[in-house]
Amino acid sequence: MKTYFYDTELKYDGTQLHSHFAYKNFNLLGDSIIAFIGPCNVPTENMVDLEDVQNNKNIFSENMLHFIVEHFDHDLEKMIAYQRLLIDLIIQEMTESHEDLRLKRVGDDIYDDIYKVSVSIATSSPVSCLIHTGINVSSKNTPLPTKGLEDYGLNPHAVATGVMNRYRAEIDSMIKARAKVKACK
Amino acid sequence: MKTYFYDTELKYDGTQLHSHFAYKNFNLLGDSIIAFIGPCNVPTENMVDLEDVQNNKNIFSENMLHFIVEHFDHDLEKMIAYQRLLIDLIIQEMTESHEDLRLKRVGDDIYDDIYKVSVSIATSSPVSCLIHTGINVSSKNTPLPTKGLEDYGLNPHAVATGVMNRYRAEIDSMIKARAKVKACK
Amino acid sequence: MKTYFYDTELKYDGTQLHSHFAYKNFNLLGDSIIAFIGPCNVPTENMVDLEDVQNNKNIFSENMLHFIVEHFDHDLEKMIAYQRLLIDLIIQEMTESHEDLRLKRVGDDIYDDIYKVSVSIATSSPVSCLIHTGINVSSKNTPLPTKGLEDYGLNPHAVATGVMNRYRAEIDSMIKARAKVKACK
């Protein structure tokens, strides 16, 4: 599991949710989680969440912290479980230093009371499975009530690094758990 | 996903972590999560966590809330991800009504500061994968510092029901997420 | 397993054999079997059976009862077994009230003596596996000798409902069979 923070603003428009994005752009070969910061605006033709397409949902944010995860594996069910663990790890990271912050995961979303903090999708490519998760940095001008890292005084770069380290550790720890257990009857 | 609370004290000694436990005992056919309350004492020959065996760890509690989950599927990697989501859901349930309670998941364990709140293992049987998770009700006479539901004034039966509902909803929501997403390139 | 009869004429031209067809058109999320009635005319560029393409086979019928099945699973081998079970269930449904009707399944086709009654294909999409099966309603002007529901005095809507109920029950019953069996040595 490789991790990488790309320290240049990059707009997320859905084309980043492609197989080998980390390899082609940052030369990371193999399973990876990468992060970058930038606006989010996904035109309908790039949306893979068909529920969003049907609801004409607008995926938009002036500034987000984006994560792209890729596992070279074909099991989308497992990837969706990993996606939700990633969301839980983001909440852990964000609340660790902010004891009074009450975030909760609902499916693959993060909410602070009625405020939406994130967007996320897990999908499969012909050679891998991928996750995109975007955490609002700014909460301005969003189509529905949101909160962002700026509202909490959280540094996006620090959150990115913390989350990527947690995710890598989680994956390692699950591989170990898989290998240390005896079957039952 | 069937759910069932068995309202009679039952001691967990590791033999409950067997395929078809819910079917044979409670006539639940298919994927299920069940709960019961009782002491926990797993003799070494019933332990499936080989790390615990190697460390001569003693799995003991005077009283615990136990969950047994069974999925008729062979993917232990996915089951370990589900196990960790279950732990997160238990934390959600326990902290929902106790805003000041600071629990954190470390791998498949729940900690309150230095106090261990739970034990858990995920394994595979010849026909399925299973999870056992035990949450301390009592924290007395445990081999290491622990906290339990009694220390927090939480009702075990209520927690059991809340967790089982959350787990069933999570599984349903992941099945839906799997079915509503388009592949990417 | 969701079932749906779309009560408006719809021409099958092969573009219906696409992932999420039931979700996009009828808002059925998840595994489903749907039915509709209409002509069948699949241009070569939409054919997925390469044997038909090589043989320049013409997939045409003036009027057919169509079924589209989608399972969000990647195992095309299993889907082909399900397809053949579906064909057997269609025969069961058609012959239940017509004791003298002698239909037989040959591979994934239904024959009445030398008359072809159906066309069918099972394939995989990037996120699922799909089946199309078309049963002739009319047997007029077909490229080879055929029989259709009209020849047997069978009501297409009633057959559709009967088949969909049988298929859903079959899938449910297989899930139960999977969960109630002990492994052998």
Added chain:
Amino acid sequence: MKTYFYDTELKYDGTQLHSHFAYKNFNLLGDSIIAFIGPCNVPTENMVDLEDVQNNKNIFSENMLHFIVEHFDHDLEKMIAYQRLLIDLIIQEMTESHEDLRLKRVGDDIYDDIYKVSVSIATSSPVSCLIHTGINVSSKNTPLPTKGLEDYGLNPHAVATGVMNRYRAEIDSMIKARAKVKACK
């Protein structure tokens, strides 16, 4: 897919439903369907259908035509679909020469009106999946109303050969169907 008819009476007591039964006894290496004739009496400790165990069902027949199928594959879901196709093929074989015989498949059982004609189970071993299907030859002294091949004047050996040929052809034809189809979108 190898086929073999063992032309010596053999009692089925459940121990034949073991991996490598055909290899150890008849030197058939690989996927196989074999048949033999003999009484059926499965003691509870050899039963793998836990529903039968729970219902104290008695699996008994004075004389049956037995099939044992083994595929060296781990997918029990697919094996259950194959089992039901096998049942359909047995019905095809039995009714081909007896046009007036009305048999129907209900799950994995064959019924002639209220008379049970067969027993069947599909399960998994540590290296393979297996099916046992027994067709009554005799219908005498069975615990519930049954019919057998003798009642229909059908020759067990001829039925055995016919069914095994049909099963091998079905498997071959499904492998070809898998290989000749293009993916859809």
Added chain:
Amino acid sequence: MKTYFYDTELKYDGTQLHSHFAYKNFNLLGDSIIAFIGPCNVPTENMVDLEDVQNNKNIFSENMLHFIVEHFDHDLEKMIAYQRLLIDLIIQEMTESHEDLRLKRVGDDIYDDIYKVSVSIATSSPVSCLIHTGINVSSKNTPLPTKGLEDYGLNPHAVATGVMNRYRAEIDSMIKARAKVKACK
């Protein structure tokens, strides 16, 4: 496993690495290994090895012996293992009659000292996995130091036939090995 030598010059430009190539062109239905002889020139847009794309590698040879393998299976990891076994079988075939020839496999390449003898890639299509391996016949005008069958006085047609027979025998022998082994604890 079908084998076929196409005895007409054919240029390999990457478009041959498509699902059903053997079926569409040579009517081989199912798993196959085919061979043909001709130049090799793969334009960047047809390259599937992204490392080659990133390095602007030029895949070129005046004349090569080409193998295309297709297995109707989705496991690319297993296909890569088969690819490397194929390379070992090519070396076995080439050195059997040339005792002094010292070829070695490095990953999926064949080297004779510093001279590159082959190119190879394994990939997945929507319905199968595929391998292309090209062995230089000529070593003239290649972008880096190479050796070819002509340099060793080896007949390409004979090598093709020998390799295809070895590959088919290897696959058969692995299927048998899979079926004759008991599980361990």
Added chain:
Amino acid sequence: MKTYFYDTELKYDGTQLHSHFAYKNFNLLGDSIIAFIGPCNVPTENMVDLEDVQNNKNIFSENMLHFIVEHFDHDLEKMIAYQRLLIDLIIQEMTESHEDLRLKRVGDDIYDDIYKVSVSIATSSPVSCLIHTGINVSSKNTPLPTKGLEDYGLNPHAVATGVMNRYRAEIDSMIKARAKVKACK
């Protein structure tokens, strides 16, 4: 992929071919290849190769270099391919410094002319797949004509280390190959 040479004589009697052997004995958690030196004598009840059992084959050697490989994965077909690659790597290692040594792989065996150099088996456990390969050190008193490392003046410890490094590098290189390739059509 962890590697370990156990530098104490250990007799191989088949009980080492058990899941978690490397973890329980050498504390290697996860996928591993280990080596040790010692006699080989596998009683029939410990044999997993049923062909050997049927042929009353005697698996015996006064002294062998043993490898045990474990991958926490359920695909025995892939493991058999890995086993044969391991055999090829052993041949590479043994012949690298002995240019005149002509070893060849036949299935999962190594032969030097008519002399058998190795034994090997790949199997599955309830949680993993495993390989045992034994290379004769001594060729004395074997039930059939053999050659061993002593006959070639090869140091068993050096061969062990070389082979384990090659196997780890091969697995790493296959993981990279899996991640750098684009799907084809």
